[in-house]
């Protein structure tokens with residue numbers, strides 16, 4: 621990717637994980653509605669590459685996408701219990717605004733931060749907690765219909781559908797990453813579900829790197845590490861994107877301490 625990459629929501633947890641891992645691999649333009657601390661910017665990124673704007677501000681978004689080759693769209697309300705007015709504005713209207721501006725500017729690819737909560741209602745009483753355990757064979761693979769956990773999950777499923785629409789009508793490559801549970805340094809502690817969908821920082825950066833480098837049309841993939849416990853398949857991410865995760869929550873105790881022989885994720 622020779623052209624700049626616009627990263628929305630750059631100041632958040634996922635944005636920081638991406639920039640810590642691949643901050644020097646791309647020519648970034650960073651957008652967030654909150655100012656970004658200068659000392660947190662990757663080498664080569666200056667304050668001129670930072671846009672402080674809301675993704676629902678169409679004019680600001682149009683200026684931000686001008687000249688970029690790809691967009692990684694993270695900005696939005698990440699709270700599973702977020703109210704409808706917030707997800708409608710920040711997640712649905714914001715995503716449509718960025719997609720529309722991207723196609724009008726001739727952007728080639730769009731990477732969307734979707735969520736496990738787009739499909740959380742597959743975790744039925746009958747299936748849980750067995751599906752969170754190592755020997756259970758239940759898998760979602762990205763081809764299933766959304767079954768959101770909450771209105772936040774509805775907004776993420778809607779973002780995936782908006783991506784499909786702009787892909788089909790405007791020749792935009794779109795990758796939707798249903799991110800599991802990103803935590804730094806260790807999997808979520810004493811949380812079976814979280815350990816089954818853990819995404820380490822280094823695997824997160826690598827996955828988004830693959831989304832920026834691989835050739836694809838429209839993809840929905842799961843963004844988790846290669847955990848022994850899993851109910852999301854990572855095969856599509858391997859095949860379509862060349863994802864090769866290095867971490868596994870099984871390398872940690874249930875309390876989140878590295879097991880002796882493990883090589884912990886220190887990214």
Ligand SMILES: NC(=O)C1=CN([C@@H]2O[C@H](COP(=O)(O)OP(=O)(O)OC[C@H]3O[C@@H](n4cnc5c(N)ncnc54)[C@H](O)[C@@H]3O)[C@@H](O)[C@H]2O)C=CC1
Pocket residue numbers: 628629630631632633634635651652653654673674675676693694695696697698699709710714733734735736798799800801802803
């Ligand atoms: N952290 C996780 O484990 C997961 C995150 N995600 C998704 O990844 C994305 C990033 O999540 P996090 O980094 O965890 O959240 P975060 O809250 O740490 O970061 C979000 C960033 O987006 C910015 N932002 C929010 N609304 C905005 C708007 N309207 N305009 C411009 N900037 C705005 C915030 O200022 C913040 O810096 C979200 O879309 C979230 O739904 C999905 C699944 C799991």
Ligand SMILES: O=C1O[C@H](COP(=O)(O)O)[C@@H](O)[C@H](O)[C@H]1O
Pocket residue numbers: 697698699700735736737799800801802813814
């Ligand atoms: O989409 C998201 O999912 C993660 C994991 O969900 P949880 O229900 O296990 O907490 C969540 O931490 C994150 O904030 C959210 O954006």
